[in-house]
Amino acid sequence: MPPIVDSHVHLFPRSHLPSLAWFSADGPLASQHSVDQYRAAAAPASSPVRGFIFLETDRISSVQESDHSWTHVLDEVSFLARIALGEPIPGEGHRHVDRWLCLGIVPWAPVPGGPAVLERYMDLVKQRARTDAVWKKVRGVRCLVQDKPPGTMLEQGFVDGLKWLGAKGFAFDLGVDARQGGLWQLREAVEMLGRVYEDAEVAFVISVFLPLFFFAVSLTSRPPLQTQSASLWLCHRPA
Amino acid sequence: MARFPKAYMKLSGGFSELPPLPSEPDIPSLVEQLRPWTDVIFDAFGPERVMFGSDWPVCNLGGGGNEVTWRRWHAVVEQVLDRRRLSDEQKAAVWGQTAVAAYGIDI
Numbered sequence: 568m569p570p571i572v573d574s575h576v577h578l579f580p581r582s583h584l585p586s587l588a589w590f591s592a593d594g595p596l597a598s599q600h601s602v603d604q605y606r607a608a609a610a611p612a613s614s615p616v617r618g619f620i621f622l623e624t625d626r627i628s629s630v631q632e633s634d635h636s637w638t639h640v641l642d643e644v645s646f647l648a649r650i651a652l653g654e655p656i657p658g659e660g661h662r663h664v665d666r667w668l669c670l671g672i673v674p675w676a677p678v679p680g681g682p683a684v685l686e687r688y689m690d691l692v693k694q695r696a697r698t699d700a701v702w703k704k705v706r707g708v709r710c711l712v713q714d715k716p717p718g719t720m721l722e723q724g725f726v727d728g729l730k731w732l733g734a735k736g737f738a739f740d741l742g743v744d745a746r747q748g749g750l751w752q753l754r755e756a757v758e759m760l761g762r763v764y765e766d767a768e769v770a771f772v773i774s775v776f777l778p779l780f781f782f783a784v785s786l787t788s789r790p791p792l793q794t795q796s797a798s799l800w801l802c803h804r805p806a
Numbered sequence: 807m808a809r810f811p812k813a814y815m816k817l818s819g820g821f822s823e824l825p826p827l828p829s830e831p832d833i834p835s836l837v838e839q840l841r842p843w844t845d846v847i848f849d850a851f852g853p854e855r856v857m858f859g860s861d862w863p864v865c866n867l868g869g870g871g872n873e874v875t876w877r878r879w880h881a882v883v884e885q886v887l888d889r890r891r892l893s894d895e896q897k898a899a900v901w902g903q904t905a906v907a908a909y910g911i912d913i
Contacts, residue, residue: 608863620911764810768812
């Protein structure tokens, strides 16, 4: 059986809960989610999980570095460095031997800030990674835009930021929300990709959040029009 | 989007998008429900540009608890790949090699 790389895993210790932008005390994820718990969930698969790519977990942050607005996202990097180095703080739910599970780290990054801001930020990420070995595991960044105003991913700073990431060898995790009439996000994403690829090469890893209502429809019905439209945007190839 | 050669698609944690599942969901029926989407994704990107992901722990929101939901998604993806009649090499891509290529990681 081929080795499994789980390409999308979130982790956060109890002490970091208040730093999560989506945290609410009575929410279903309002507790520590650790490597120990992940291992319990992911075993046994019919073939073993070789490891995971960690994805940033939407911490409270802002694009410009002011008033410690990068503290939480950088603390997240430090947490992942502890996992990857096998140096746990007691109670954070990972062991020295788990360090090999962390194959890649995709932290948050202030992409809308453009190259200068990104360069400053990624220097700080490198410091928090502590060692070259952990820094080498930082393979991409994510910056959620699906709850931002239309046009966010088409702003020049954002596009220039993506090109800078590509030049430095970082991938970009793109979340696109195709729900609730939100096909404009797919259209914008396609346009944004076109602009970036005009003169740059960036690996994009795309997650599409699918129309919830689609799954409530009977199996025998045709896919709703929105689904068909979304399909066209995913499939579109040049003539 | 598929026309961009370095654009990859993540097949991750579909259940967080579903209404809460009953305690013993029928995997084949889930696979069938997802088929219009998985067909689009595999037809457009090809298995060498699709990668498995769990979105753990968000996948737990679909119901069933931590002991169940990751494995359930794994089982669904396994059947999706079987139904598409992927070769062993193509399956290996989805399970791990696509992520290796996209992110440039060492395993």
